[in-house]
Amino acid sequence: DAGVTQSPTHLIKTRxxxxxxxxxxxSGHDTVSWYQQAxxxxxxxxxxxxxxxxxxxxxxPDRFSGHQFPNYSSELNVNALLLGDSALYLCASSPGGRNxxxxxxxxxxxxxV
Amino acid sequence: AQSVTQxxxxxxxxxxxxxxxxxxxxSSVPPYLFWxxxxxxxxxxxxxxxxxxxxxxxxxxxFEAEFKKSETSFHLTKPSAHMSDAAEYFCAVNGAGNMxxxxxxxxxxxxx
Numbered sequence: 001d002a003g004v005t006q007s008p009t010h011l012i013k014t015r016x017x018x019x020x021x022x023x024x025x026x027s028g029h030d031t032v033s034w035y036q037q038a039x040x041x042x043x044x045x046x047x048x049x050x051x052x053x054x055x056x057x058x059x060x061p062d063r064f065s066g067h068q069f070p071n072y073s074s075e076l077n078v079n080a081l082l083l084g085d086s087a088l089y090l091c092a093s094s095p096g097g098r099n100x101x102x103x104x105x106x107x108x109x110x111x112x113v
Numbered sequence: 114a115q116s117v118t119q120x121x122x123x124x125x126x127x128x129x130x131x132x133x134x135x136x137x138x139x140s141s142v143p144p145y146l147f148w149x150x151x152x153x154x155x156x157x158x159x160x161x162x163x164x165x166x167x168x169x170x171x172x173x174x175x176f177e178a179e180f181k182k183s184e185t186s187f188h189l190t191k192p193s194a195h196m197s198d199a200a201e202y203f204c205a206v207n208g209a210g211n212m213x214x215x216x217x218x219x220x221x222x223x224x225x
Contacts, residue, residue, distance in 0.1 A: 004156075033211075035213075040218075041217060043157070045212040048211055048212060092157075092213075107155075109154075
């Protein structure tokens with residue numbers, strides 16, 4: 001049973017560029033959340049998608065946007081990249097409901113130069 | 114609002130010794146609490162979760178945690194540390210809404 005799959009694993013972008021990260025949730029999971037983990041810190045919640053709608057959003061600027069497809073996979077888009085956007089981006093999926101432990105992918109390491 | 118505080122960004126123990134990683138939380142609603150482990154260059158793996166059933170929760174790899182409402186704590190323990198336990202550990206709370214709020218993490222080092 002495949003878990004959460006993220007692509008690409010590593011990415012290097014230049015300031016001002018745009019980037020798209022992809023996530024396939026675990027089989028049976030319909031809810032996808034995105035987190036940003038800066039070096040040496042805990043993950044920070046970006047947003048969550050359910051039924052192709054953004055259900056909740058953390059304290060991130062509008063440069064961060066997302067999408068969920070009918071097959072529950074998801075994309076995270078970041079526009080006008082800043083050096084401070086360099087981080088590990090984690091995707092987590094769950095079958096919905098607060099009492100489920102979210103399953104995390106291995107992440108995409110984004111470096112902005 | 115919800116938050117998590119992990120006391121001690123680095124903890125060092127000898128192999129075979131007790132592991133104790135501290136986590137205190139705040140939540141405006143009865144919380145669900147989680148411990149995750151992260152190995153270098155990997156994602157997060159769920160160790161255990163508290164979802165308002167038994168207050169003593171057993172997880173994988175011999176870890177367990179006890180929910181203490183009066184102390185707003187959810188400390189992680191393991192009776193005997195193994196070299197393979199060396200990793201970063203994160204406590205997280207899922208209070209109101211569906212987002213996880215993480216603590217800053219504790220790096221566990223295990224000395225031979």
